[in-house]
Amino acid sequence: xxxxxxxxxxxxxxxxxxxxxxxxxxxxxxxxxxxxxxxxxxxxxxxxxxxxxxxxxxxxxxxxxxxxxxxxxxxxxxxxxxxxxxxxxxxxxxxxxxxxxxxxxxxxxxxxxxxxxxxxxxxxxxxxxxxxxxxxxxxxxxxxxxxxxxxxxxxxxxxxxxxxxxxxxxxxxxxxxxxxxxxxxxxxxxxxxxxxxxxxxxxxxxxxxxxxxxxxxxxxxxxxxxxxxxxxxxxxxxxxxxxxxxxxxxxxxxxxxxxxxxxxxxxxxxxxxxxxxxxxxxxxxxxxxxxxxxxxxxxxxxxxxxxxxxxxxxxxxxxxxxxxxxxxxxxxxxxxxxxxxxxxxxxxxxxxxxxxxxxxxxxxxxxxxxxxxxxxxxxxxxxxxxxxx
Amino acid sequence: xxxxxxxxxxxxxxxxxxxxxxxxxxxxxxxxxxxxxxxxxxxxxxxxxxxxxxxxxxxxxxxxxxxxxxxxxxxxxxxxxxxxxxxxxxxxxxxxxxxxxxxxxxxxxxxxxxxxxxxxxxxxxxxxxxxxxxxxxxxxxx
Numbered sequence: 001x002x003x004x005x006x007x008x009x010x011x012x013x014x015x016x017x018x019x020x021x022x023x024x025x026x027x028x029x030x031x032x033x034x035x036x037x038x039x040x041x042x043x044x045x046x047x048x049x050x051x052x053x054x055x056x057x058x059x060x061x062x063x064x065x066x067x068x069x070x071x072x073x074x075x076x077x078x079x080x081x082x083x084x085x086x087x088x089x090x091x092x093x094x095x096x097x098x099x100x101x102x103x104x105x106x107x108x109x110x111x112x113x114x115x116x117x118x119x120x121x122x123x124x125x126x127x128x129x130x131x132x133x134x135x136x137x138x139x140x141x142x143x144x145x146x147x148x149x150x151x152x153x154x155x156x157x158x159x160x161x162x163x164x165x166x167x168x169x170x171x172x173x174x175x176x177x178x179x180x181x182x183x184x185x186x187x188x189x190x191x192x193x194x195x196x197x198x199x200x201x202x203x204x205x206x207x208x209x210x211x212x213x214x215x216x217x218x219x220x221x222x223x224x225x226x227x228x229x230x231x232x233x234x235x236x237x238x239x240x241x242x243x244x245x246x247x248x249x250x251x252x253x254x255x256x257x258x259x260x261x262x263x264x265x266x267x268x269x270x271x272x273x274x275x276x277x278x279x280x281x282x283x284x285x286x287x288x289x290x291x292x293x294x295x296x297x298x299x300x301x302x303x304x305x306x307x308x309x310x311x312x313x314x315x316x317x318x319x320x321x322x323x324x325x326x327x328x329x330x331x332x333x334x335x336x337x338x339x340x341x342x343x344x345x346x347x348x349x350x351x352x353x354x355x356x357x358x359x360x361x362x363x364x365x366x367x368x369x370x371x372x373x374x375x376x377x378x379x380x381x382x383x384x385x386x387x388x389x
Numbered sequence: 390x391x392x393x394x395x396x397x398x399x400x401x402x403x404x405x406x407x408x409x410x411x412x413x414x415x416x417x418x419x420x421x422x423x424x425x426x427x428x429x430x431x432x433x434x435x436x437x438x439x440x441x442x443x444x445x446x447x448x449x450x451x452x453x454x455x456x457x458x459x460x461x462x463x464x465x466x467x468x469x470x471x472x473x474x475x476x477x478x479x480x481x482x483x484x485x486x487x488x489x490x491x492x493x494x495x496x497x498x499x500x501x502x503x504x505x506x507x508x509x510x511x512x513x514x515x516x517x518x519x520x521x522x523x524x525x526x527x528x529x530x531x
Contacts, residue, residue, distance in 0.1 A: 018393060057396070118471070118472040118475075119472060121469065121471055121472070122471035122472045122473060125471045129437070131406060131408075131437075132437040132494065133494060134471075136495070136524045137480075137482050137494065137495055137496055138467060138470060138471055138473070138474035138477070138480065138482075139467070139482060140467055140469065140470070140471060142469070143465050143467050143482055146465035146466075147463045147464070147465050147482070147484060148463070149465075150463045150464055150465060150507070151462065151463040151507065154507050195468070196466070196468045197468055197469040198465050198466065198467055198468060198469065199465055199466035199468060200465075201465075245437060245494065246484060246494055247436070247437075247484050247491075247492040247493055247494040248492070249492075252462065252463045252484070
């Protein structure tokens with residue numbers, strides 16, 4: 001089996017991007033990725049595009065983006081809800097390790113502002129078990145995660161104040177990331193006084209609606225070193241699927257799919273102790289409660305102790321488990337299909353020691369992890385990256 | 390200034406959902422009963438009901454009426470609502486565990502939101518919505 005390495009990265013500015021079309025937005029990630037690698041479009045043998053769509057007009061983004069960017073490669077769009085980007089990464093990664101391609105690209109792009117805000121809220125709320133959750137009971141995306149938050153806070157004596165700590169951290173790093181949607185620090189009061197969207201979750205517990213694109217070029221280890229001096233290898237991926245209907249979940253204090261995906265990734269990468277193995281974690285903090293559960297599902301904290309990491313500041317870039325030093329979904333923004341690729345771009349940047357001042361983590365173990373969840377634990381992808389041969 | 394083209398082609402999406410294989414469930418609602426499907430071979434109870442049993446790869450099911458007694462496992466109050474639910478006041482969504490072990494996600498009909506707590510006893514009942522169709526909801530039972 002071949003190994004696969006990231007040899008080029010590109011990332012657009014995230015935010016409300018009504019100055020560009022979906023193709024133009026993707027170009028803002030694709031072009032820098034090509035430049036970064038020194039490769040040309042003809043070198044790309046396959047491209048996968050992570051995109052959920054519905055809210056934007058193009059149904060076939062792999063085709064429109066591919067043509068706009070000048071690719072001649074085979075392609076597909078991948079859908080794994082908010083993990084569609086990691087699914088695109090999987091397609092490119094698998095094509096390299098299987099030997100089917102030597103160079104492939106994974107792009108993530110989402111254009112959510114092309115529809116009015118209430119329509120977007122409606123569409124995301126439908127991402128579950130449609131008839132049995134949305135049609136009859138009008139769930140929203142924050143509502144699904146709020147079902148977890150209520151139970152978690154109750155079970156482990158945690159509070160809405162604790163959750164705000166995740167939001168404050170996210171905005172701190174967003175303020176240091178030029179590509180982030182929100183680049184302002186927030187105070188405790190800003191968060192705790194923000195209005196409820198799905199009790200007990202408030203506006204500041206929630207990631208925003210975002211337009212954005214990110215791209216990575218993967219190459220086989222046979223050619224990676226010829227392309228770049230700093231290849232970032234993908235050591236393993238783990239993935240799992242959770243039940244469609246939340247009523248079929250065993251409990252509401254963690255995401256079973258995340259746990260299973262992490263176990264698979266750790267096993268495949270030979271990780272015995274996740275607490276001692278990584279310089280950086282990019283976790284799926286679509287809501288503050290999701291970040292807390294991610295700490296536990298990934299094995300960084302015991303059940304119910306995830307909030308303690310926040311209280312102790314252990315997940316800041318200079319703490320024990322640096323997490324989301326780019327602002328995470330909460331502050332960087334969450335353009336659904338682009339998020340998984342954005343995580344890979346951030347990890348490559350950090351492992352190359354190229355992140356902006358104040359948010360560059362100390363790279364000593366040479367390894368980092370991304371945790372990308374689709375829906376409310378419907379899909380989970382855990383990917384392990386390293387900079388060593 | 391941003392230049393935006395406003396689409397002249399509006400799309401109205403209303404799905405036609407084939408529910409014939411579980412029509413017993415909807416007949417049950419009309420008679421005030423909440424039914425689940427049960428595999429005749431492995432006795433697994435399915436709610437939401439389904440016509441095939443993936444456990445034993447068989448499709449022989451029978452219909453059983455669910456008990457209405459439930460314990461509240463978790464809940465939320467939907468404050469910011471989807472467009473198609475804007476006409477409703479803020480509503481409570483709960484997951485309740487029934488005696489049979491199956492869980493049900495639905496609204497909880499309650500006046501005072503402060504009285505909601507994890508572990509509270511609830512009853513599951515059939516209700517007729519203002520859109521003139523039957524569904525089910527929890528009510529407090531304490």
